[in-house]
Amino acid sequence: MMNSIRISATSIACLAFSATLSTAVADTITIATVDNGDMVRMQALTEHFTKDNPDTTVEWVTLDENTLRQRATTDIATGGGQFDVVTIGTYEASIWAERGWLMPLDDLPGNYDIGDLLPPIRSGLSHDGVLFGAPFYGESSFTMYRTDLFEQAGLEMPDEPTWDFIKEAANTLTDRDKGVSGICLRGKAGWGENMALLTSMANSYGASWFDMDWKPQLDSEAWNSALTTYADLLKNNGPVEASTKGYQENLALFQQGQCAIWIDATAAGQFVTNKESTVADSVGFAMAPDNGLGKRANWLWAWALAIPQSTDSKESAKKFVAWATSKEYLALVAETDGWASVPPGTRKSLYENPEYQKVPFAAMTLASIEAADPTKPTVEEVPYTGVQFVAMPEFTGIATAVGQQFANVLEDAATIEDALKNSQWVTEKQMVRVEMLNR
Structure with a gap:
């Protein structure tokens, strides 16, 4: 009887600890994004992120461009906390950063290689030299x-x-x-x-x-x-x-x-x-x-992923942003859908890649981005x-x-x-x- 009681107590304690641990670690991040082809592809590939981060659940809110701007602006300006990651453009990045609405992205993992970002794109998403939006793709x-x-x-x-x-x-x-x-x-x-x-x-x-x-x-x-x-x-x-x-x-x-x-x-x-x-x-x-x-x-533009100051899931959001805009993500898209489908206009290493240089629009894309000032x-x-x-x-x-x-x-x-x-x-x-x- 006593052994039975001890086993039951131990089991209960373990279950309680597991529940507490699960509550502490499990996280859900909500991402607001625009409904274009590159972003739709990113959603389909998100299972690769959640496989490596099993305690993070990703939920999507996909909107047309005008509606996205309206909802994201309202939520961020009021500190609503509805979104943990938002898709913003070059126009919003410096303005929202100056207003204190966004988290700085100055502590991304070392292997993210922020120096690999194309200078015009990185500059357009920065405020006072600090990156506030990680570019998903850049364009001219x-x-x-x-x-x-x-x-x-x-x-x-x-x-x-x-x-x-x-x-x-x-x-x-x-x-x-x-x-x-x-x-x-x-x-x-x-x-x-x-x-x-x-x-x-x-x-x-x-x-x-x-x-x-x-x-x-x-x-x-x-x-x-x-x-x-x-x-x-x-x-x-x-x-x-x-x-x-x-x-x-x-x-x-x-x-x-x-x-x-x-x-x-x-x-x-x-x-x-x-x-x-x-x-x-x-x-x-x-x-x-x-x-x-x-x-x-x-012109010069980038769609980027940014993290609102109002998020309660800063670390999980930052992990996702780093993953979705990394060199590894570009390689994943190339493996899945071919080099021509890789999100363009963000990284020097992409345009130095001999495989990507075979893409018919690659060289003209880079020249156009570099010509915009x-x-x-x-x-x-x-x-x-x-x-x-x-x-x-x-x-x-x-x-x-x-x-x-x-x-x-x-x-x-x-x-x-x-x-x-x-x-x-x-x-x-x-x-x-x-x-x-x-x-």
């Missing part, structure tokens, strides 16, 4: 084109095209009877949609958002020239209802063989050459166009940083309003002159508010 923008259509038309795409050449080629290659648009460009209104392209394009025309005194410059001749070229291209050679076409819509059109030229994110390279693309064997790549002024229409985004000196955006909290609201004005031009709901006049007014009004708040 470049020109994608149908090599078969160019050959049939007797055209040759330069490695560094001008906007004049793009206009000529788009006009030549448009074939409405065959359902082929000479060019596809972002027309959907939004600061991360049509304004990402148009701001970069305006840079190449010598335009800027503000002068050195922070006076808006939307009513300048340079903006007029850029918007005129953009509108002419899409109205004469673009897809039907161009104002409804953003990144995803144009990607689908290009994959289906309905675009001769597409100027957009370098991250699209893998998707126009994969098995989903009907033109995968006939795609060429060139730099984003310029206008002879020394600046190209290529957020500290000198346009021809004239400006007081802000950012290529396709202005690194200020108010920019998203301003650019969203301006983006709608420019979409109206495509819909023939506004003239170019009226759209620029209204954009100037909207921007001036917002800057007055900023000045009043800063007094």
Whole structure:
């Protein structure tokens, strides 16, 4: 009887200890991410992380880009603690870090090799020299084109095209009877949609958002020239209802063989050459166009994983961030889906890898990223940083309003002159508010 009692007591004690240990070690992290191809793949590969970290459960909240920004911003700004890891972009990284919303990533494991990150990408995700977002993939923008259509038309795409050449080629290659648009460009209104392209394009025309005194410059001749070229291209050679076409819509059109030229994110390279693309064997790549002024229409961006200060799972979150943005993760994707599917634009070692150098868009992606300079985004000196955006909290609201004005031009709901006049007014009004708040 006594032995039986001792065994029972011991068993109870062990069970209690095990329960306590389980409660102390087990952790659940919630990750908010954008619904693009690279992030969807990361979710599918997460079982490799949980296999090595069996006491961590990973839950996903996958959202479209606009909804992600709204929910993540609200949660982080209020300290809600709903998310342990959030997907942020280059725009948010320094602003949110300055506000104290993010955990610094200055103590990642030694084998993470932070020095291997491409300098432009690392710099864009840092504040005061400290990394606050670990890049999952980095991108610029470049020109994608149908090599078969160019050959049939007797055209040759330069490695560094001008906007004049793009206009000529788009006009030549448009074939409405065959359902082929000479060019596809972002027309959907939004600061991360049509304004990402148009701001970069305006840079190449010598335009800027503000002068050195922070006076808006939307009513300048340079903006007029850029918007005129953009509108002419899409109205004469673009897809039907161009104002409804953003990144995803144009990607689908290009994959289906309905675009001769597409100027957009370098991250699209893998998707126009994969098995989903009907033109995968006939795609060429060139730099984003310029206008002879020394600046190209290529932006700089990264999607990154960041950890909110409000998380209760700091260590587990940091382990996941380190895993998902590591050299080992890139190798895992290559082993699973091939080198062309590896998240691009983050690490020097990737572009030094002979296997990755065989990927058709690799060299042009790196050249495009390295050509973008957020500290000198346009021809004239400006007081802000950012290529396709202005690194200020108010920019998203301003650019969203301006983006709608420019979409109206495509819909023939506004003239170019009226759209620029209204954009100037909207921007001036917002800057007055900023000045009043800063007094």
